[in-house]
Amino acid sequence: MPDSTSSTAKTPLHPMFEKVILETGLQLKMTTHHASLSHDPVDQFGETLRSEQGVQLKSRGAKDLRKPRPPPLVVKGAELSRRNSMLSVNLSSPFLRRESLTITKHPSPGAWVHSSRLSFSGLPIHQPPREIRLENTYKTGPDDSCRFDANHIQQILQSTLDGFLGDALYSAAAGGQLSRTLSERLRSQIRDISLPRYKLISFVVVGQCSNHDLQVASRCLWDTQTDSSAVAVFQNSSLFAVAIIYGVYFE
Amino acid sequence: TAFVVEDISNIIKEAVDTTIGSSPFQTARVNAWTSAVVETCLSQLAKLGKPFKYIVTCIVMQKNGAGLHAASSCFWDNTTDGSCTLRWENKTTYCIVSVFGLGL
Numbered sequence: 001m002p003d004s005t006s007s008t009a010k011t012p013l014h015p016m017f018e019k020v021i022l023e024t025g026l027q028l029k030m031t032t033h034h035a036s037l038s039h040d041p042v043d044q045f046g047e048t049l050r051s052e053q054g055v056q057l058k059s060r061g062a063k064d065l066r067k068p069r070p071p072p073l074v075v076k077g078a079e080l081s082r083r084n085s086m087l088s089v090n091l092s093s094p095f096l097r098r099e100s101l102t103i104t105k106h107p108s109p110g111a112w113v114h115s116s117r118l119s120f121s122g123l124p125i126h127q128p129p130r131e132i133r134l135e136n137t138y139k140t141g142p143d144d145s146c147r148f149d150a151n152h153i154q155q156i157l158q159s160t161l162d163g164f165l166g167d168a169l170y171s172a173a174a175g176g177q178l179s180r181t182l183s184e185r186l187r188s189q190i191r192d193i194s195l196p197r198y199k200l201i202s203f204v205v206v207g208q209c210s211n212h213d214l215q216v217a218s219r220c221l222w223d224t225q226t227d228s229s230a231v232a233v234f235q236n237s238s239l240f241a242v243a244i245i246y247g248v249y250f251e
Numbered sequence: 252t253a254f255v256v257e258d259i260s261n262i263i264k265e266a267v268d269t270t271i272g273s274s275p276f277q278t279a280r281v282n283a284w285t286s287a288v289v290e291t292c293l294s295q296l297a298k299l300g301k302p303f304k305y306i307v308t309c310i311v312m313q314k315n316g317a318g319l320h321a322a323s324s325c326f327w328d329n330t331t332d333g334s335c336t337l338r339w340e341n342k343t344t345y346c347i348v349s350v351f352g353l354g355l
Contacts, residue, residue, distance in 0.1 A: 172318045179322035187324040200326040201334075201351050203308055205319065212315035213278050217285035218308040219293050227304070246306050248353050250328075 139197075140251070141226060148198060148228040148247035153190060157232035157243050160186060170208040170239035179206040182243065190245055201246040209240055216242050223249065252301050254333030254352045259296070263337040263348045266291040276313045276343040285309050288348060296350065306351040314343050321347055328354070 164182060187202040205216060220229070226249035234241045270287045274280070292307045312319055325334065331354030339346040 170318065175318055175320040176322070179320040180324075183322040183324040187326055191326055199328070199332070199353055201306060201323060202325070203321070203323040203349065205310060205321045207312070207319040208317040210315055210317035212313040212317050213276070213281060214310065214312045214319075215281045215285045216308070216310050217289050218306065219286075219289040220307070221293055221297055221305040223304070244308070246351070248304055248306075250353070251355065 142195075142197060142249055147226070148195060148249075150228045150230045153193075153230040153245055153247075154232055156189060156193075157186060157230055157245060158234075160189060161232050161234040161241055161243055165234050165236065165239070165241055167236065168239060170206075175206055175208075175239075179204045179241075182206070182241065186243055186245060190247075195247065197250050199248045199250050201248070203244040203246070205242040207240055209235065209238055214240075216244075218244065220246065252303075252354075253331070254303070254335075254354070256333060256335045258299070259335040259350050259352070260337055262295045263292055263335065263350060264339070266295065267337070267339045267346055267348060271311075271339075271341065271344060271346060273341050274344075281311055285311050288346070292348065292350065296352075301352075302355040303352040304355065306349075306353075308349040308351075310345075310347040312345045312347075314340070314345060319345065319347075321349075323349060323351075325351065 161182075164185070168178070183202050183204040186204065187200055190200055190202070203218075207214060218229070220227070227247060229244060229246045231245075232243045234243075266288050270291060271284055288309045288311075289307050292309075293305060296303075296305050296307070310319075310321060321336075323334065323336075325332070332352060334349060334351045336347065336349045339348070
């Protein structure tokens with residue numbers, strides 16, 4: 001157990017921690033160097049560290065920062081590096097470049113060797129740096145309540161078609177506009193159910209009823225567990241309509 | 252990698268030409284035609300090896316003087332996703348094939 005009162009105490013490292021440091025390039029002291037940081041996350045993080053491992057997080061001078069510090073847990077380290085990626089903007093400190101971060105907006109050449117294993121954002125590491133605007137949710141699939149429910153959506157499509165078309169008559173001039181309107185209306189209706197992270201494609205075919213044959217078919221290359229489609233058909237004496245909605249999950 | 256409309260368009264055209272070609276419309280064969288067009292398109296698209304999810308739709312209709320309109324509306328990311336629609340015809344048949352590509 002390290003001596004918490006001493007400012008220069010050197011904690012003997014567990015071999016596991018050394019390995020983790022090499023792999024993650026984690027630096028606990030980063031948070032104390034950024035003027036743009038609000039103090040609350042830093043304080044909270046400090047509290048968590050103290051409670052978890054008894055390692056005291058102190059603000060230290062630049063020369064002390066080269067001593068490696070054991071991260072409390074790999075998971076915590078992940079959290080920290082994520083926070084760092086969002087908050088670290090300051091490039092002027094040479095220390096930042098030397099001690100590589102797993103996710104950083106401004107990579108240094110030596111850093112990538114150590115950080116090649118971890119990519120919390122899911123992006124390949126060797127991408128050119130770009131602004132990170134959203135936090136990672138670390139989700140790999142849709143929630144159970146948010147899947148594309150084909151039956152429910154098919155009912156909505158059918159009722160919309162029946163209501164919209166009803167006794168409509170086919171006309172060549174209005175047919176194009178009708179199909180476009182219908183397509184957009186169906187899409188916005190399904191969008192209102194607001195399935196998060198689903199891309200929607202609505203496809204409508206409107207045609208004149210006459211003595212002819214028509215076949216509509218579709219086939220999709222997607223993930224069958226998350227993506228699905230719904231079809232509705234409407235027909236009256238003068239026209240027919242086929243509406244298809246595809247819902248594709250977007251990671 | 253982005254959605255390249257030209258390549259997809261060529262793939263679709265080839266698929267329909269080889270499947271239907273200049274055959275006259277026959278009700279018995281329509282099922283087989285639509286399945287074949289869609290499967291050929293999809294397998295060619297998969298061979299491209301791009302990180303996309305694909306949706307291929309095919310409409311085969313007899314030429315009878317009747318009117319037909321097809322429209323689609325999409326909620327997606329314009330920078331990564333795209334679509335390509337090809338209208339094909341011969342003496343007795345109309346064929347409309349749509350390919351939607353959603354970037355991963």
